[in-house]
Amino acid sequence: xxxxxxxxxxxxxxxxxxxxxxxxxxxxxxxxxxxxxxxxxxxxxxxxxxxxxxxxxxxxxxxxxxxxxxxxxxxxxxxxxxxxxxxxxxxxxxxxxxxxxxxxxxxxxxxxxxxxxxxxxxxxxxxxxxxxxxxxxxxxxxxxxxxxxxxxxxxxxxxxxxxxxxxxxxxxxxxxxxxxxxxxxxxxxxxxxxxxxxxxxxxxxxxxxxxxxxxxxxxxxxxxxxxxxxxxxxxxxxxxxxxxxxxxxxxxxxxxxxxxxxxxxxxxxxxxxxxxxxxxxxxxxxxxxxxxxxxxxxxxxxxxxxxxxxxxxxxxxxxxxxxxxxxxxxxxxxxxxxxxxxxxxxxxxxxxxxxxxxxxxxxxxxxxxxxxxxxxxxxxxxxxxxxxxxxxxxxxxxxxxxxxxxxxxxxxxxxxxxxxxxxxxxxxxxxxxxxxxxxxxxxxxxxxxxxxxxxxxxxxxxxxxxxxxxxxxxxxxxxxxxxxxxxxxxxxxxxxxxxxxxxxxxxxxxxxxxxxxxxxxxxxxxxxxxxxxxxxxxxxxxxxxxxxxxxxxxxxxxxxxxxxxxxxxxxxxxxxxxxxxxxxxxxxxxxxxxxxxxxxxxxxxxxxxxxxxxxxxxxxxxxxxxxxxxxxxxxxxxxxxxxxxxxxxxxxxxxx
Ligand code: MSP
Numbered sequence: 001x002x003x004x005x006x007x008x009x010x011x012x013x014x015x016x017x018x019x020x021x022x023x024x025x026x027x028x029x030x031x032x033x034x035x036x037x038x039x040x041x042x043x044x045x046x047x048x049x050x051x052x053x054x055x056x057x058x059x060x061x062x063x064x065x066x067x068x069x070x071x072x073x074x075x076x077x078x079x080x081x082x083x084x085x086x087x088x089x090x091x092x093x094x095x096x097x098x099x100x101x102x103x104x105x106x107x108x109x110x111x112x113x114x115x116x117x118x119x120x121x122x123x124x125x126x127x128x129x130x131x132x133x134x135x136x137x138x139x140x141x142x143x144x145x146x147x148x149x150x151x152x153x154x155x156x157x158x159x160x161x162x163x164x165x166x167x168x169x170x171x172x173x174x175x176x177x178x179x180x181x182x183x184x185x186x187x188x189x190x191x192x193x194x195x196x197x198x199x200x201x202x203x204x205x206x207x208x209x210x211x212x213x214x215x216x217x218x219x220x221x222x223x224x225x226x227x228x229x230x231x232x233x234x235x236x237x238x239x240x241x242x243x244x245x246x247x248x249x250x251x252x253x254x255x256x257x258x259x260x261x262x263x264x265x266x267x268x269x270x271x272x273x274x275x276x277x278x279x280x281x282x283x284x285x286x287x288x289x290x291x292x293x294x295x296x297x298x299x300x301x302x303x304x305x306x307x308x309x310x311x312x313x314x315x316x317x318x319x320x321x322x323x324x325x326x327x328x329x330x331x332x333x334x335x336x337x338x339x340x341x342x343x344x345x346x347x348x349x350x351x352x353x354x355x356x357x358x359x360x361x362x363x364x365x366x367x368x369x370x371x372x373x374x375x376x377x378x379x380x381x382x383x384x385x386x387x388x389x390x391x392x393x394x395x396x397x398x399x400x401x402x403x404x405x406x407x408x409x410x411x412x413x414x415x416x417x418x419x420x421x422x423x424x425x426x427x428x429x430x431x432x433x434x435x436x437x438x439x440x441x442x443x444x445x446x447x448x449x450x451x452x453x454x455x456x457x458x459x460x461x462x463x464x465x466x467x468x469x470x471x472x473x474x475x476x477x478x479x480x481x482x483x484x485x486x487x488x489x490x491x492x493x494x495x496x497x498x499x500x501x502x503x504x505x506x507x508x509x510x511x512x513x514x515x516x517x518x519x520x521x522x523x524x525x526x527x528x529x530x531x532x533x534x535x536x537x538x539x540x541x542x543x544x545x546x547x548x549x550x551x552x553x554x555x556x557x558x559x560x561x562x563x564x565x566x567x568x569x570x571x572x573x574x575x576x577x578x579x580x581x582x583x584x585x586x587x588x589x590x591x592x593x594x595x596x597x598x599x600x601x602x603x604x605x606x607x608x609x610x611x612x613x614x615x616x617x618x619x620x621x622x623x624x625x626x627x628x629x630x631x632x633x634x635x636x637x638x639x640x641x642x643x644x645x646x647x648x649x650x651x652x653x654x655x656x
Contacts, residue, residue, distance in 0.1 A: 001042075002040055002041055002042045003041045003042065004041065004042045004043075004044070004244060004245050004249070005032075005033075005036040005039075005041040005042065005043045005044070005249050005250075006043075006044045006046070006241065006242075006245040006246070006247070006248040006249055007029050007032050007033055007036070007043070007044070007045050007046070007248065007249060007250045007251075007252070008029070008045075008046045008047070008237050008248050008250075008251045008252065009025045009026050009029045009046075009047040009252050010025065010050075010252070010253055010254065010257060011047070011048040011049050011050040011093060011095065011233060011236050012047075012048075012049050012050060012078055013049075013050050013053075013055070014049050014050070014051050014056065014070075014071050014074040014075050014077075014078070015055050015056055015059050015074070017077060017318070018077060018078055018081050018318070018319050019309065019316045019317065019318055019319070020302050020309070020316070020317040020318070020319070020322065020334075020346065021254065021301065021302060021309070022078070022319075023081075023085075023319045023322065023330070023334070024299070024302060024334045024338065025252050025253075025254065025299065026047055026082060026087060027085070027087070027330070027331050027334050027335065028252060028299070028334070028335060028340075028415070029045060029047065029087075029250075029252050030045065030085075030087040030088055030089075030331075030471075031331065031335055031415060031471045031472050032045075032250055032252075032413070032471075033045035033088055033090075033471075034088060034470065034471035034474065034491065035410055035471040037088075037471075037491070038467075038470065038471060038491070038493060038494055038495050039494070039495055039496070040494050040496060042244075042245075043090070044090050044091070044241070044242050044245045045087075045088060045089050045090045045091075046089075046090065046091050046093060046236075046237065046240055046241070047078075047082065047087075047089055047092060047093075048078075048091075048092050048093030048094055048095075048236060048240065049071070049075045049078055049079075049092075049093075049094050049095070050095055050229070050233045050236075051067075051071040051075065051094055051095045051096045052095055052096070052215055052216040052217065052226070052229055052232055052233075053213065053215065053216065053229045054128060054212075054213050054215070055128070055129075056070060056071060056215055057213060057214065057215040060215075067215040068096065071094070071096055075094055078092075079092050081319055084323075084327075085319075085323070085327050085330075086327060086474065086475075090242070091240055091242070093236045093239070093240035095217075095232055095233060095236060097239075097240075099239060099240075100235070100236060100239040100240065101217045102239075103235060103238060103239035104217050104227055104231070104232050104235050104239065105217060105218075105219075105220045105227075107235060107238070107268075107272060108159075108219060108220060108227060108231070109220050109221075110272065111161070111268075111271050111272065112159070114271065115162070116161060116162045116165070116271040117159050117160065117161055117162070117208065118159065118160055118162070119157065119158070119159050119160070119222075120157075120158065120160055121155070121156075121157055121158070122154075122155070122156055122157070122158035122160070122207045123153070123154070123155035123156075124153070124154060124155075124207075125139045125151050125152070125153055125154075126151065126152050126153070126154040127139075127142060127150050127151055128150050128151075128152060129147075129150045130150075132230070133154070133207055134151070139151055154212060156210065156211045156212055157211060157225075158207040158208075158209050158210070158211075158225075158228075159207070159208055159209035159219060159222075159225060160205040160206060160207055160208065161205060161206045161208045161231065161264075161267070161268070161271070162205055162271070163203050163204065163205050163206040163263075163264065163267050164202060164203050164204060164205050165280050166203075166266075166267040166270050166271065166280065167194060167202065167203045168280060168281050169267075169270055169280060169284040169288075170194050170203075170263060170266065170267060170270075171191075171194060171195065172283065172284040173266060173284055173289065173292070174187060174190060174191050174194070176284070176289075177289060179294065179295055180262070180266075180292070180293070180294075180295060180296065181258070181262050181295070181296050181298065182295050182296070182297050182298070182340075182341075182412075182413060183298070183340060183341035185341065186255065186258060186298040186341055187262075189258070190258065190259070190262040190263065193259060193263065194263060203263070206264060207228060208227065208228040208230070208231040209225040209226065209227055209228050210225065210226055210228055211224050211225055211226075213226055214226065216228075216229065216232060217232050230260050230264060231264075231268065234260065234261070234264065234265045234268060235268070237251065237265075237293075238269075246291070247290070247291055247292055247293050247294065248293040248294065249293075249294045249295065250293075250294070250295050250297050250413065251293050251295070251296050251297065252297050252299065253296060253297070253298050253299075254298070254299060254300075254301065255298050255299065255300055255301065255341075256301075258296065258298040261296045261298075262296050262298075265293070265296075266292050266293070269288075269291060269292050270284075270288055270292070273287075273288050273291040274288060295413075297340065297413055298341060299338065299340050299341060300338070300340075300341055300342045300343040300344065301343045301344075302317070302338070302343075302344055302345075302346045303343050303344065303345045303346065304317075304345070304346060305345055306345070309346075314535065317346055318530075318534060320530060321348075321527055321530050321531070322334075322351075324523070324526060324527065324530065325351075325352075325355060325518065325523070326475075326515075327475070328472075328473035328474065328475050328476045329355050329359065329515065331472055331473060332354075332355070332358070332359065332419075332472055332473050332476075333351050333354050333355060335415045335416065335419065335472055336354065336358070336415075336416060336419045336420075336472075337350070337351075337354060337416070338416060339416045339417075340413060340414065340415075340416065348523075348524060348527060349520070352518045352520045352523060355515065355518055356517055356518055356520075358423055359476070359514065359515035360515050360516065360517040360518070361517075362423060362426055362427070363423075363426055363465065363480075363514060363515075364513065364514040364515045365430075366426055366429055366430060366433075366458075366462070367462055367480055367483065367511060367514055368511045368513070368514075369433065370433075370455070370458035370459065370462060371462075371483055371484070371508050371509075371510075371511035372511055373438055373455060373458075374455050374458075374459065374507075374508050375508065375510075375511075376442075377438070377442045377451060377455065378452075378455060379507070380485070380507030380508050380509075381504075381507050382455070382456060382459045382485075382503070382504035382507070382508065383451075383452035383453075383455055383456050384452070384456060384503055385452055385453035385456040385457065386449050386452065386453070387449045387450060387453055388453060389450070391432065391435060391436065392436075392450075392453050392454070392457065395428065395429070395432050395457050396457060398425055398428055399425065399457065399460055399461050399464065399500060400500060402421060402422060402425040402461075402464065402468075403464055403468060403495075403498055403500060405418075405421045406418045406421050406422050406468050407468075407495060409421060415472065418468075419469070419472065422465060422468055422469065425461065426461070426465065429457075429458060429461050432454070432457070432458075433454075433458070436450075436454045438451055438454050438455065441454065459484065459504060459508070460500050460501060462480065462484055463481075463484055463486065463500075463504075464498065464500050465477075465480070466478075466480040466481045466484065466486075466490050467481075467490060467493045467495070467498055468495075468498075470490045470491055470493070474490075474491060476514055476515065477490050478490050478491070479512050479514060480514060482509060482512070483508065483509050483510070483511050483512050483514075484504070484508055484509075485504065485505070485506040485507050485508045485509050486504075486505065486506070487505065487506070542635045543635045543636040543637050544635045544636065545636075557656075558615075559613060559615070560613070560614045560615035560654070561611055561612065561613060561614065561631070561654065561655035561656065562585050562586070562611070562612050562614040562651075562652060562653065562654060562655065563585075563586075563609060563610075563611060563612075563645045563649045563650065563651055563652065563653040563655060564583040564584060564585050564590075564592075564609070564610045564611070564612040564614075564628075564630075564651055565583065565584040565607070565608075565609055565610075565651040566581050566582070566583055566584075566605045566606055566607065566608045566609075566610060567581075567582045567583065567584050567589065567606070568581065568582040568606065569581045569582075569602035569603075569605040569606050570602050571597060571602060572593065572621075572622050572624065574622070575597070575622050576597065576598075577595040577596070577597050577598065578593050578594070578595055578597060578621060578622060579593070579594050579596055579597050579600065579602060579605065580592075580593050580624060581593070581594065581605060581630075583610065583612060583628070583630075584651045585612060585614060585628075585651055585652055586650065586651040586652015586653070587652055590612075590627040590628055591624070591625065591626065591627055592612065592626050592627060592628045592629065592630060593621045593622075593624060593626035594629075594630045594632075595640070596630070596632065596640050596642065598639055599639035599640050599641070600642070608642070608644065609644055609645045609646075609647065609649060609651075610630045610631070610642055610643070610644070610645075611630065611631040611643045611645060611655050612628045612629065612630060612631075613628055613629040613630075613631065614628050616628055616629050630642060630643075631643040
């Protein structure tokens with residue numbers, strides 16, 4: 001049975017629109033998933049949405065809809081985006097799924113029965129935006145940032161998780177299995193947090209239920225409580241795990257949510273997997289370690305200059321701005337430019353420079369030159385090298401060590417470093433062409449063997465690049481693969497079968513341009529336009545009642561709609577709304593009153609074609625009998641817009 005590889009992203013809050021941060025994490029997870037498939041592992045890639053909590057409840061209330069309606073409306077934003085980007089997600093979990101809720105409730109009960117969850121009184125400062133009770137230090141930090149308004153005092157009966165009891169095991173986890181948190185300096189932060197006598201002191205038990213919120217998973221048997229969002233959210237990794245995949249190998253998180261994943265999450269799991277007789281003050285059993293995630297991989301943040309991206313600053317980079325350059329380009333940049341763990345400033349300038357240098361020039365140029373030389377000098381057939389001078393031998397050795405070095409770095413989740421290795425080799429190959437001067441070798445038959453070697457080595461390096469970089473740029477590498485005359489899908493290749501020196505099975509094809517050079521100025525104008533469209537105020541939501549009950553055709557057909565022509569119009573004295581019109585219906589002229597004064601003046605109406613409900617029983621309005629009604633479109637807040645048949649529709653025409 002092949003090795004399982006279970007990779008997760010955080011589940012995203014649905015009250016936010018996807019941005020570069022979400023895109024980065026999910027793309028990185030996709031790169032990991034694809035990479036491990038090419039290592040012949042059994043991959044399971046999970047992402048999803050976090051849909052409970054006070055923020056959702058409030059936003060929904062503000063819009064006059066139920067929380068369920070709200071989450072059903074916005075969760076697909078994320079799912080669709082990942083689909084559009086071609087991410088190979090195996091499962092999209094939503095915390096409002098019945099299966100998830102059932103697991104959360106079952107685990108809650110189990111821990112309550114074990115004594116790891118108990119009920120007590122809780123009073124504290126609660127940060128609405130973080131959905132968490134905050135310590136005094138955190139409260140001070142928020143106040144210093146001018147965010148005091150986000151804090152409220154909450155006092156309520158609450159269920160607690162016995163986090164303090166797991167401190168000893170947690171510390172052992174970090175000491176004995178330091179790979180649990182990567183990169184290392186992020187582990188140190190976690191240790192600081194938990195260490196006895198560390199700056200934060202001993203771990204406190206954790207409140208994991210609320211009575212002040214109703215949008216959540218009810219505590220079984222005590223339904224005025226709902227499960228606190230982090231116990232609910234973190235359990236998604238368990239509830240949505242596919243059989244045979246537990247535990248996760250890599251769980252990607254941003255630095256801001258590392259604490260939840262590196263402290264609470266393993267403690268919850270320790271509590272679930274411990275057995276009677278396990279000593280919480282003794283050694284953490286290996287058996288339990290094996291049930292915990294192998295690695296929590298914490299990345300830094302994409303920043304704008306030195307500052308955080310935020311809605312209020314209006315400096316958020318959106319996925320569609322990145323995708324404007326193509327999905328592979330966005331993937332390449334995000335993975336290549338961010339060193340995992342550290343923050344990174346984003347600029348479109350750097351983004352475009354990277355793509356031009358590495359994809360349009362770099363790889364694109366090298367592939368185009370190499371393939372066209374193979375065609376020009378060898379009719380597309382890839383030669384077998386026989387002679388190696390010093391330069392050739394140096395390049396041969398470089399190509400041979402690139403793949404293991406790339407795979408070693410990728411194996412440590414360092415794709416930024418792995419791509420750097422690969423591109424260093426590609427640059428050396430450019431240098432190889434310059435030094436070997438194949439165009440000169442081609443002029444003299446005596447140099448044929450030497451030329452064969454140069455061309456063959458270029459081919460081998462490109463074939464290797466297509467395979468190694470396929471998880472990062474699936475489409476571009478497939479194109480390169482086909483240009484090299486190679487059969488099938490590059491994604492179906494296995495790194496273990498990467499035989500760099502194997503002969504080519506077929507002649508190369510015509511070189512296809514891999515990546516068109518970006519005209520930076522023109523691209524920036526297009527990006528500004530996308531940003532402007534994003535910033536434009538959204539059209540206000542429609543305020544319309546629910547759809548009326550279904551009727552059959554015969555019922556509808558009883559309504560006789562006709563085209564009318566307004567001959568005369570005048571305001572009805574003392575009425576705020578009514579206008580009296582004489583309307584020609586072709587077969588007769590009628591008096592019709594319309595409540596349209598706020599939107600139309602009598603002069604506007606004369607000569608206008610309208611749609612009339614012609615068989616409506618007459619009814620008196622302000623003492624005048626109206627013989628029909630005009631059709632108009634509106635919602636509860638807008639002015640009426642008269643339905644206008646085209647100029648050549650004659651009065652009396654039937655509307656159906
Ligand atoms: N719902 C919780 C996670 C629960 S997981 C059991 C949550 N959601 S979130 O939508 O607010 O954030 C999701 C992720 O986006 C976090 O990992 C966060 O670090 C990441 N990012 C938010 N802004 C970011 C950048 N500017 N750059 C990189 N990642 C960023 O937290």
